[in-house]
Amino acid sequence: AWKLPPGPNTLPIIGNLHQLGHSRLHQSLWELSKEHGPVMRLKLGHVPAVVVSSAGSAEQVLRTHDLECCSRPRTISNAKVSFGGSDVTFAPYGSHWRDLRKVCVVELFTTKKTTSFRPVREDEVQRTVESIRSRAPNSVVVNLSEELLSLAANITCRTAFGGRCHDGFHRITKECQEILATFFVADYFAMLGWVDVIRGTQARLQDVFLKLDVFCRRLIDDHLDPRRQQSDDGEDTLDALLRLQKDDNNITDAHIKGVLVDIFVAGSDTSASGLEWAMTELMRHPEKLRRARDEVRGCVGRKGKVEESDVHQLAYLKCVVKETLRLHPPAPLLVPRETMEHVKVDGYDVPPKTTIYVNAWAIGRDPNSWERPEAFEPERFMRSSVDTNGQDFKFIPFGEGRRICPAKNVGMATMELALANLLYSFDWDLPDGMKKEDISMDEAPDRSITG
Ligand code: HEM
Numbered sequence: 001a002w003k004l005p006p007g008p009n010t011l012p013i014i015g016n017l018h019q020l021g022h023s024r025l026h027q028s029l030w031e032l033s034k035e036h037g038p039v040m041r042l043k044l045g046h047v048p049a050v051v052v053s054s055a056g057s058a059e060q061v062l063r064t065h066d067l068e069c070c071s072r073p074r075t076i077s078n079a080k081v082s083f084g085g086s087d088v089t090f091a092p093y094g095s096h097w098r099d100l101r102k103v104c105v106v107e108l109f110t111t112k113k114t115t116s117f118r119p120v121r122e123d124e125v126q127r128t129v130e131s132i133r134s135r136a137p138n139s140v141v142v143n144l145s146e147e148l149l150s151l152a153a154n155i156t157c158r159t160a161f162g163g164r165c166h167d168g169f170h171r172i173t174k175e176c177q178e179i180l181a182t183f184f185v186a187d188y189f190a191m192l193g194w195v196d197v198i199r200g201t202q203a204r205l206q207d208v209f210l211k212l213d214v215f216c217r218r219l220i221d222d223h224l225d226p227r228r229q230q231s232d233d234g235e236d237t238l239d240a241l242l243r244l245q246k247d248d249n250n251i252t253d254a255h256i257k258g259v260l261v262d263i264f265v266a267g268s269d270t271s272a273s274g275l276e277w278a279m280t281e282l283m284r285h286p287e288k289l290r291r292a293r294d295e296v297r298g299c300v301g302r303k304g305k306v307e308e309s310d311v312h313q314l315a316y317l318k319c320v321v322k323e324t325l326r327l328h329p330p331a332p333l334l335v336p337r338e339t340m341e342h343v344k345v346d347g348y349d350v351p352p353k354t355t356i357y358v359n360a361w362a363i364g365r366d367p368n369s370w371e372r373p374e375a376f377e378p379e380r381f382m383r384s385s386v387d388t389n390g391q392d393f394k395f396i397p398f399g400e401g402r403r404i405c406p407a408k409n410v411g412m413a414t415m416e417l418a419l420a421n422l423l424y425s426f427d428w429d430l431p432d433g434m435k436k437e438d439i440s441m442d443e444a445p446d447r448s449i450t451g
Contacts (some may be wrong), residue, residue, distance in 0.1 A: 063401060220242070267407075
């Protein structure tokens with residue numbers, strides 16, 4: 001007989017849905033898993049799910065049984081915005097995903113490509129520094145969240161689409177993320193699709209989809225226009241996809257649009273959130289801020305700015321970024337996976353077609369893996385070799401295994417360079433009258449369980 005993982009009692013029909021606080025799902029799951037264990041079974045309406053919250057169980061899902069666990073659950077919203085799973089992030093496991101994933105790994109996010117966009121990152125970071133500096137003489141308060149989001153978005157737009165961002169990009173990204181975070185009743189109660197129609201969520205999804213389609217079509221048409229001059233930044237991601245499409249009939253327009261949507265969804269907010277948390281933690285820990293700042297200024301001297309070639313010398317700053325990602329992973333539940341076959345995790349049976357949530361946020365705070373897990377101590381990474389290189393499943397902000405973030409290098413390069421320059425260029429302080437204890441550590445609401 002199968003030995004299923006333990007979990008909270010279920011109610012008829014809704015299962016455990018009533019136990020999941022709607023925002024900050026990773027935190028409600030963490031609370032539940034403290035009671036039921038690091039491999040926990042849930043029932044979300046009719047959908048069986050397992051939540052994994054320890055380094056050991058994550059290793060079994062992401063390494064030992066990576067292949068059996070590497071599909072994605074299909075949801076009403078992710079199927080629609082990904083052009084029917086034509087993308088990479090939401091595509092189910094299969095030949096389409098394998099082919100497109102290969103394109104990501106050998107063409108779009110190679111070390112060579114990432115390096116070729118170094119001048120773009122350096123230029124955008126300097127523009128942000130200038131924008132802040134223009135206000136610094138009068139000690140004007142800056143809204144750093146906005147600055148960091150537009151920094152990350154401009155880097156994404158220039159490297160992916162060959163131009164800086166405009167409002168349309170921000171709008172479409174936001175709408176896309178919001179609809180992915182919307183709860184669709186039919187995902188959990190197959191017979192109740194009409195409720196989504198009455199609530200208007202179905203119509204909103206269709207509306208977002210049409211806008212996405214037009215937006216992507218326009219980007220593609222602009223790139224195909226023979227009068228278009230390639231930007232000085234070199235071949236962007238869309239150029240590369242269109243070049244590959246010419247020689248490979250298997251790459252359709254839907255696939256290209258799918259990858260563009262992945263970039264809208266995953267490309268900017270992730271790095272921006274990491275940077276915002278890094279600055280927040282440093283403001284709360286002035287002695288660590290000073291140490292990171294002194295390191296940068298000591299290494300770079302009077303050059304006026306930090307370049308990417310300087311970053312390898314900044315050992316402490318790199319630890320600040322890691323420590324931030326440990327406590328505040330931008331994708332706290334990674335992207336949900338789905339089992340394709342029966343697997344055993346920690347001795348428990350997990351049937352096929354089970355949704356698996358890997359709680360990277362809880363794993364980063366697990367007292368069995370970390371000393372003083374709640375404390376912000378970049379020094380801990382100075383003393384250890386823990387990294388995102390597939391060896392340590394207690395630190396997995398980019399996921400692991402076949403589905404690991406293919407643009408990990410891009411994310412890291414952006415965060416390290418931007419943080420180094422922010423510390424090099426300014427002496428940061430809180431707005432008048434604000435104490436470090438006043439800093440809000442509330443997290444923004446999560447993407448929904450469907451995200
Ligand atoms: C700090 C920045 C970033 C973080 C923390 C991050 C994190 C993640 C995580 C946790 C996953 C899921 C991994 C899994 O399922 O095991 C993922 C997947 C993905 N990320 Fe990132 N990401 C970042 C930046 C980016 C950027 C800049 C891009 C593209 C421009 C990107 C594109 C993708 C794609 C396409 C996938 C889907 C991979 C697949 O399903 O095969 N990410 N990312």
